[in-house]
Amino acid sequence: MPNARRMYDLIEPIGLVPYFADESDEALIALGLRGQWDAYFAGRAAPFGRSVPAEVVHAIFYNFAPGEVARHIPKVWELTTPEAALAARERGCVAGMRRILGELADASEITRAGDLLLKAATSAPVEGRALYAALRTVPVPREPVARLWHAATLLREHRGDGHTVALLAEGIGGTESHVLHALSVDIPANEFGRVWHLPAARLTAIVDGMRDRGLVGDDGRLTPAGRATKERVEAMTDRLAETPYNALSAQELECLVADLEPISAALRAVFPW
Numbered sequence: 001m002p003n004a005r006r007m008y009d010l011i012e013p014i015g016l017v018p019y020f021a022d023e024s025d026e027a028l029i030a031l032g033l034r035g036q037w038d039a040y041f042a043g044r045a046a047p048f049g050r051s052v053p054a055e056v057v058h059a060i061f062y063n064f065a066p067g068e069v070a071r072h073i074p075k076v077w078e079l080t081t082p083e084a085a086l087a088a089r090e091r092g093c094v095a096g097m098r099r100i101l102g103e104l105a106d107a108s109e110i111t112r113a114g115d116l117l118l119k120a121a122t123s124a125p126v127e128g129r130a131l132y133a134a135l136r137t138v139p140v141p142r143e144p145v146a147r148l149w150h151a152a153t154l155l156r157e158h159r160g161d162g163h164t165v166a167l168l169a170e171g172i173g174g175t176e177s178h179v180l181h182a183l184s185v186d187i188p189a190n191e192f193g194r195v196w197h198l199p200a201a202r203l204t205a206i207v208d209g210m211r212d213r214g215l216v217g218d219d220g221r222l223t224p225a226g227r228a229t230k231e232r233v234e235a236m237t238d239r240l241a242e243t244p245y246n247a248l249s250a251q252e253l254e255c256l257v258a259d260l261e262p263i264s265a266a267l268r269a270v271f272p273w
Helices: 003-015 023-029 036-048 053-061 082-106 108-121 130-136 144-167 174-184 201-213 224-240 242-246 250-268
Strands: none
Touching: 003 082, 003 144, 003 224, 003 242, 003 250, 023 082, 036 053, 036 082, 053 130, 082 108, 082 144, 082 201, 082 250, 108 242, 108 250, 130 144, 144 224, 174 201, 174 224, 224 250
16 A cells, blocks of 8 residues: 555544534634634635635635635635634644543654654645645644644645646546545435535536546446546545655654554544544
């Protein structure tokens, strides 16, 4: 198994803390934001500052339907600042991780894993990785849980930037990527969380377009060509995510895996996968 895939399985639960632990949204909404999606866009787009327009955030985030970003950016910056959003997001994520991890949050594994993960996370080139590059400008926390979460977030956004490249290489659009993923795990598109809310005609048009390209069959499932496309996207994503882990020795990588396993397992046990 490539290091990038192995580490993805361990790091993703940490990277998902802002979206699955209520404390993150609560900390951001306490700044005056209007709900969960305000919190999402303020927290994730904050490294770009207040001057980056919705069109740019839409392009970088890639997988939102037209108009979804503009409902929140730049309006959130009328309610709070990027600096306050970054601080609140970190504060909420640390609180959520501490609640879930319990005594493990103060274990030596947290500090050791955070240091090793940060070594990997800050070793990769930033060229072509807009979201990762923006996050690299954010000061690194000192507190061990915050440091671990920050490092995991860096690596998640680094991987995400590469995933966008892989989707573009295969000609898969942003909302199409959700349909591709949903159908790859046998979930109908109209039941998948990231696109079910779209107007029925728009979602039908997306699926029909993929059917015209031979990716979706008349039965609404992925064709062999569709599944091959999904496999190529994932394989390229893994290849493009490999670089950070080259900064670690084999011994450091094994130590990191051992330290992350109980942390990841604890988070996976409570998050709705």
